[in-house]
Amino acid sequence: MTDATTASAPPQPQRLQLLRVLGPVHVWALGVGIVLVGEFMGWNFSVAKGGAMGSLIACWVIGLLYTCVAMIDSEVTSTVAAAGGQYAQAKHIVGPxxxxxxxxxxxxxxxxxxxxxxxxxxxxxxxxxxxFGYAMLDPKPFVVLTIAVLAWLNYRGIFATLSINFVITAVAFLTIVVLFFALKPWDPTAALHHKELLTGLPYGWIGVIAAFQFGIWYYLGIEGTCQAAEEVRSVGRSLPLGTMTGMITLLIAASLTWYVASGLVPWQYLGQASVPLFDTARLTGSRFLEVFLFVGTLFSAVASANGTITDAARAWFSMSRDRYMPQWFGAVHPRFRTPFRAVVFLVPVAVSFAFTGLLDQVITFSILSGLLGYTFMSFNMIKFRKQWPLGSIKRAYTHPFHPVPAITLMALCITTYFATYLGYGSQLLAMMGFYIVASLWFHFHRYKYVRRADQFTMPWPRPRLSR
Amino acid sequence: MAKKPYQPPVQSKGGQIFDSFFILALVYAALLTPLLLGLGASNGATKHQTAPTWESLHQNTTMAQQWEKLGYTPKTAAPIIEQQFDYSINYGYLLLTIVVIGGYFFFMLKASRKEYLEVIDEKFGDDSH
Known part of the structure; x- marks a missing residue:
């Protein structure tokens, strides 16, 4: 059997399952590996939108948004532990x-x-x-090479892929810590110049709100840990442990990053830099730090790309297995047990957008998709508690203060849509246009290929619904 | 009693290929094309100085030193420093954005609920009577 999900053979052949090989370390590596690159690039566009202080405020406020996400996701994921993460949650709680x-x-x-x-x-x-005097070096071959090699690794197997991720993520995190201590934070005026470089709020408080858009980038993707739920050995232990240690790692890394970069780099330069931590290292005058942060930036970008290929392919695979997308993509490789077709299909999309060279705008599309997902989480939580009240199903974790986190999350999401409207309004509308057309396509065309009851796989009682 | 299960039609290989390319085409048309046409970020107007100095660019001594360490002169740094976001609000455009996002979620929740009720009825039996 080579293809477990070919379209033409009801009754369905037996499905090949993804291998359960991952522990908490891999979950940490998957979550932090995806997100840590946000400390090496992208967060600094929030400095362009609201100044360095505005970026710091955005980092804290968006940290609150992610605290709500973590609280909500921990409860729902501990109950719906299946590949696809939030996708599987939406199937069971809101609808196809x-x-x-x-x-x-x-x-x-x-x-x-x-x-x-x-x-x-x-x-x-x-x-x-x-x-080094080779200013004409074309970056495009390296873009293709990076994506192609990582896609090949993902094609071959998740265990080796995430084991490599663990090592390179750990090295990348270490480079931030080394940079921080090399700048003698115990003597803030020795190497850093916060007093001379921090300029207050260049756009006032509206700039602070505008900075929320890229504040998301400090943490975006940490919720991706639950994408691999079906491949985790002990879901109840490994997922919360890996996610929580990942979140702590990111909070530390974000604080260190802002502190060193804003103390060395003028805010207007910082706001447009594509590799701000590497530039920060250049300004220390230490060749060792420059080389070390070159390695850190490279490793973090590679680890992140590696994790994103893993997660995007698994989400596409889950949708195809449910026939939300063509079933052909729902195949598991007979030898490597990976969603190999989904891995390969998304490669040209990534390459095309990388070729534009428009880092802030490519990031904005990623942020907007994440933001739409967080908006979903807020009303998903309300529906989850309403349809299955406490005590009606087994929850491994129940978050406190419901519905305060859900309402706070919704309010922060709405504010961040407004933040995106400020400066990136046309991209916001383009993204919404994409999802509107895709939704119409699914509802009026694609859904006819989907088996109805097969979408609900959890052993739960009937939800409480008002008709 | 559970409803008789819905039997979806079998999609042909050609249909699967068409659907795959439709999504790809949608990604390129809706998302990539605006980037390539320069319709993405809308930074405000840039003020151009003919002979900028660090002082005229409002950069203090420390800032100027850091710019120079990064390999910039006042002339090469000026386009970066003078680039500013314009946060003035176009209320018509803002209203359009609110309607589009609100309309999207309204349609999605409405259609999702209709589909979800079918799923639940088939899984657990029709509860509407």
Missing amino acids: LMAFNVGMYLVMAYTMLEAADALVVGDLLHQVAGQ
Whole structure:
């Protein structure tokens, strides 16, 4: 048997399952590996929108948004532990069209992040080549090479892929810590110049709100840990442990990153840099730190691209297995047990967007898809508690203060849509146009190929619904 | 009693290929084309100085030193420093954005609920009587 999900043979042949090989370390590596690149690039566009102080405020406020996401996701994921993460949640709690959209949010958020990662690899090599007198180096071959090699690794198997991710993510995180201590934070005036470089709020408070858009980039993707739920050995232990340690890692890394970069780089330069931490290292005058942060930036971008290929392919695979997308993509490789067709299909999309060279705009598409997913989480939580009240089904974790986190999350999402409207309004409308057309296509065409009751696989009682 | 299960039609290989390319085409048309046409970020107007200095660009001594360490002169740094976002609000455009996002979620939740009720009725039996 080579293809477990071919379209033409009811009754269905037995499905090949994904291998359960991952532990908490891999979950940490998957979550942090995807997100850590956000400390090496992208977060600094929030400085362009609201100044360095505005970026710091955005980092904290958006940290609150992600705290709500973590609280909500921990409860729902501990109950719906299946590949596809939020996609599987939407199928069981809101409905098929919502699930299709959530699946697309995941695919687009991760594929655009993959494109941004590859773009940064190309930009970094171009910049370093320029320093050595080879300013004409074309970054495009490196973009293609990065995506192709990582797609091949993902094609071959998730265990080796995420084991490599663990090592390179750990090295990338170490480079931030080393940079921080090399700048003697215990003596803030020795190497850093916050007093001279921090300029207050250049656009006032509206700039702070505008900065929320890229504040998302400090953390975007941490919720991706639950994408691999079906491949985790002990879901109840590994998922919360890997996600929580990942979130702590990111909070530390975000604080260190802002502190060192804003203390060395003028805010207008910082706001447009494609590799801000590498530039920060250049300004220290230490060749060792420059090389070390070159390695850190490269490793973080590669680790992130690696994790995003894993997650995007699994979301696409889950949708195809449910026939939300053509079934051909729902095949598991007979030898490597990976969603190999889904891995390959998304490669040209990532390459195309990486080739534009428009890092802030590619990132914006990723942010918007993530933001739509967080908006879903807010009303999904309300529906989840309403349809299955506490005590009606087994929950491994129940978050406190319901519905405060859901309402706070919704309010912060609405504010972040407004933040995106400020400066990136046409991209916001383009993204919505994409999801509207895709939704119409699914509802009026694609859904006819979907088996109805097969979408509900959890052993739960009938939901409480008002008709 | 559970409803008789819905039997979906079998999609041909050609249909699967068409659907795959439709989504790809949609990604390129809706998302990539605006980027290639320069319709993405809308930064405000840039003020151009003919002979900028660090002082005229409002950069203090430390800032100027850091720019120079990065390999910039006032002339090469000026386009970056003078690039500003324009946060003035176009209320018509804002209203359009609100209607589009609101309409999207309204349609999606409405259609999702209709589909979800079918799923639940087939899984657990029709509860509407």
